[in-house]
Amino acid sequence: MNLFIGLGLVLLVAVAVCFLLWRQESRAADPDSVSWSGLALPVLVVALAALGYLTLGYHPQTRDWIADQHRYADVADRVIRGEAPGEQDQNIAAGPLARVLQARLVRDHQSAPGWYTLGLLYDQLGAPAQVQEAAGRAVRLAPDNPSARLLLARGMIEQAQGRLTDPAQAQIQTVLDANPDHDGAWMLQAMAAGEAHRYQLAADSWRALLARHGEGEAGDLIRQGLARAEQQMASSRRFDDLRVRVSATDVPAGGTLFVFLQREGGGGQPLAARRMLVETFPTTVALRPQDWLQPYPDDPDTVRAAARYTPAPGSSVAEAGLRSDAVPINPDGSPAASVTIENR
Known part of the structure; x- marks a missing residue:
């Protein structure tokens, strides 16, 4: 902050010096033509306004924002180009990178990888509404990308406190229509359908997973999920309505x-x-x-x-x-x- 107070004082002095020089030159050219008193107040107002902004109006987080823009600009540009992250991109904080990437995408908004990555960052930050906005843009730019569609569905589900909604199921179903063996889509649907008390759909999803992963530890977990869905489905006959x-x-x-x-x-x-x-x-x-x-x-x-x-x-x-x-x-x-x- 002291730096900006100093800059404000320098600006004020510079304005005063320029004004005095202008007044001196104008008098030398035509002593009777100079009426500077009317200009003094506007010049002073402009100078004080600049000084006020630099001292009082400068937000304390602005310096951090500018520093993040310089620190993560190269990373954001690589993401927008669709390049895979390198070792130098590890352990980057999600919050600052999301802010920088968001600012970059305002200028280069046609990058599906950029919007998808921004959605992933917002997912890490627990911001489902922003996940839906970013993932939705990625889906519009790359409708055949199943990862973007599932990210969009996950944002919708998180917004609904973990419950499967009709729009989210439509996104999942689009993925399954193109790839019936997509484990991630079946798992997301099974878990979210159970939270929404749509136990028949949850049971069908668990069975689809069990048909492909019936052996080992994964099979045991899938069978537990299926048993729970079937038990809840039986209970629903007594408790529904x-x-x-x-x-x-x-x-x-x-x-x-x-x-x-x-x-x-x-x-x-x-x-x-x-x-x-x-x-x-x-x-x-x-x-x-x-x-x-x-x-x-x-x-x-x-x-x-x-x-x-x-x-x-x-x-x-x-x-x-x-x-x-x-x-x-x-x-x-x-x-x-x-x-x-x-x-x-």
């Missing part, structure tokens, strides 16, 4: 209702939850597959249903002060549980 009837005592309708399932004893993240507006009481709420936040429980006897409510529409669960007691569920019943919200 499970219904909870909610009544209310001395509570006005028209507010926000939260119905959730939790393990016996409560605490921690609910097993499933659904938020909705209530026009009248009593009402029946169906818990859909997308409402489940955790895998289906092995023992329904340990599951409890409960509800919270606030008369204000659009409120959060933290504002829902009215609540019911937690009651056991019967997955085979219709409804599976009945709870009553009381104004107490």
Whole structure:
């Protein structure tokens, strides 16, 4: 910072000297034509503005940004040209290189390898939205590149908290249509489909992997994944579309209702939850597959249903002060549980 204060003072002195020289030369040429008082204020304002920027407006990270641009410029240029990384490119921090590469790609935005690498860097930094932007550009420039498509799918899945979305599955399916034996595509789909409670798709994906890698340690892990998907698929037949009837005592309708399932004893993240507006009481709420936040429980006897409510529409669960007691569920019943919200 001291360097820039010094530069500002030098600039101010230089402006003053140039102004005095101009005034002297103008008087020598025509003493009656010089009216410099009107120019003094603008010149002073410009000089002070420059000094202010160099002393106060200079962001403390600007120097680091400029240093990174010089340090990683060659690496970024090699990436944009599609050259393989060398030994000198090892152990480079993802954050600074991503910033430099992003700046380079603004000028040379037609580099598919550059956008793909930028997506990988953002993936390391845990920025799924930026992963999707960079990988999407790579896919548009090189639609036949399976790695770019899977990176795009991974960004979509990470954005959805690890769950497979329809757009992500479309990217994976494009890869599998071109290469049915792509292990990475099958593995990504198997794991993300399980997180999304799409257990049939997860089981099919695990079976595709098992057909090619049934032996050894990999086979054991794949069989475990398949067994889990099949067990959850069987449980889904009991828990999908499970219904909870909610009544209310001395509570006005028209507010926000939260119905959730939790393990016996409560605490921690609910097993499933659904938020909705209530026009009248009593009402029946169906818990859909997308409402489940955790895998289906092995023992329904340990599951409890409960509800919270606030008369204000659009409120959060933290504002829902009215609540019911937690009651056991019967997955085979219709409804599976009945709870009553009381104004107490």
